[in-house]
Amino acid sequence: xAITTDRGALTFTFPELGRDARLHxxxxxxxxxxxxxxxxxxxxxxxxxxxxxxxxxxxxxxxxPMWQSEATWLDFSSPHLxxxxxxxxxxxxxxxxxxxxxxxxDFDAGDYLEVPTQPSLASHRGPVxxxxxxxxxxxxxxxxxxDGGRLGTLVQLIVVPMRADAWTRRRRHQPSAPGTxxxxxxxRAEQARIRPRLTAPRxxxxxxxxxxxHPTMSDAAAVRIVNSITWKSLTGKPVPRAALTSAxxxxxxxxxxxxxxxxxxxxxxx
Numbered sequence: 001x002a003i004t005t006d007r008g009a010l011t012f013t014f015p016e017l018g019r020d021a022r023l024h025x026x027x028x029x030x031x032x033x034x035x036x037x038x039x040x041x042x043x044x045x046x047x048x049x050x051x052x053x054x055x056x057x058x059x060x061x062x063x064x065p066m067w068q069s070e071a072t073w074l075d076f077s078s079p080h081l082x083x084x085x086x087x088x089x090x091x092x093x094x095x096x097x098x099x100x101x102x103x104x105x106d107f108d109a110g111d112y113l114e115v116p117t118q119p120s121l122a123s124h125r126g127p128v129x130x131x132x133x134x135x136x137x138x139x140x141x142x143x144x145x146x147d148g149g150r151l152g153t154l155v156q157l158i159v160v161p162m163r164a165d166a167w168t169r170r171r172r173h174q175p176s177a178p179g180t181x182x183x184x185x186x187x188r189a190e191q192a193r194i195r196p197r198l199t200a201p202r203x204x205x206x207x208x209x210x211x212x213x214h215p216t217m218s219d220a221a222a223v224r225i226v227n228s229i230t231w232k233s234l235t236g237k238p239v240p241r242a243a244l245t246s247a248x249x250x251x252x253x254x255x256x257x258x259x260x261x262x263x264x265x266x267x268x269x270x
Contacts, residue, residue, distance in 0.1 A: 003221050005062045008048040012084075012159045012219050020080035020171075021161050023115065027051075027064055027072040027223070030122075031244060031254055032136060048075075051223070056234060060154065060222040065231035066139035069244035069260040072225070073122040073137065074155075076115040082167060085213045086113045088121060089156035090137070095124035103158045103220065107210040117207055139227040142262055152226035160218040162208075228262055 004011045014021035026048040049072055051062035066072065076086060087094070089101030097111040105112045113121060123134040140153060162170070228239050246256040 003061060003219060005051050005053050007050045010051065010062060010157075010221055010223065012221070014161045014217060014219070016217070017082075017161055017164050017167070017214075020082040020167065022079055022082065023084050023086075023159055024077040024079070025157065025221075026075045026077070027137070027225075028075050028120075030071050030073055030136075031249060031252060032069065032071045032138070032260060033254055034257075050240065055152075055222075055224040056226070056230070057151065060224040063152070063224045063226055063231075063234075065226055065228065065239040067228055067239055067243035068139065068142055068262055069248075071136040071138055073120060075120050076113070077119065078116045081116055083117075083162040083170070083208065083212070084115045085160040085208075086115055087111070087156075087158040088113070088124065089154075089158075090124045091154050092156075093125065093127050095121065098125035098128040100127075101156060103156070105158075105160070105213075107206070110206045112206075114206060114208055137225065139225050140230075141259065142227045142229050143259060152224040152230060155223045155225065157221045157223075158218060159220075160213045162212055163214050166212050 002013045002015070004013070008026060010025040012023040012025070029047060029049050049064050049066070051064060053062055054060070055063045064072070074088065076084075078084060085105060087101070087103060087105060089095060089103070092101050093099070094101045094111050096113070097106070097109055099106075099109075099111065123136055126133050126135060137155065138153065140151075161167075226234070228243075231237070231239055243262065244260075246260075249256040249260075
């Protein structure tokens with residue numbers, strides 16, 4: 001098992017299972033929207049956000065600096081269509097269920113994604129018992145003061161590969177007609193780069209049985225999303241791309257809000 005980062009992707013590999021067992025995770029840039037459930041968040045996407053290795057507190061594999069005018073969505077790519085179970089947590093909350101993030105899949109609740117069936121995630125749940133709503137993946141606000149803004153938003157990932165024997169049987173399966181091979185239909189969908197899914201309406205429920213997934217093999221990674229103030233205090237440099245503007249929002253018929261602008265009021269070094 002191994003995790004590597006480059007400037008655009010977080011990569012999980014499981015060489016014990018062969019070269020097919022490889023998963024790439026990227027964080028795609030997009031616009032903020034007040035209604036991620038009613039409107040797809042892919043408008044304005046400008047490709048993968050660059051990853052910086054490490055994190056302020058050493059608790060993550062990579063850090064992503066973001067402007068207040070940006071959001072991001074997660075894209076999962078399995079080049080050889082090897083299936084993976086993926087759990088996503090945001091600041092200790094399961095992105096799918098809103099329950100505390102344990103890192104252990106609940107097969108009854110289906111609190112995880114199945115890649116490549118579900119190749120993307122555009123929003124996450126708030127905690128159960130609180131504002132149980134769908135939220136975009138954002139950097140902490142620069143308009144408030146607090147440790148949360150300094151630390152950034154922590155996105156946690158648990159990746160479990162399909163068992164080797166199950167994958168061997170799957171690879172041998174060839175379709176006789178469209179729609180008779182789920183895996184092949186998924187391949188066509190991936191080639192079309194289907195739009196990012198939201199957590200509500202609910203992502204497609206699990207298609208695989210629990211015993212499909214490897215019982216002992218998994219890997220974990222985390223990414224910190226920090227705002228422009230934290231990034232500058234860490235590096236002495238601005239976020240390495242221009243911020244989105246009200247004109248960008250107008251071009252996609254999305255409203256612009258004052259909180260999407262930056263502030264330097266609290267930009268003293270940390």
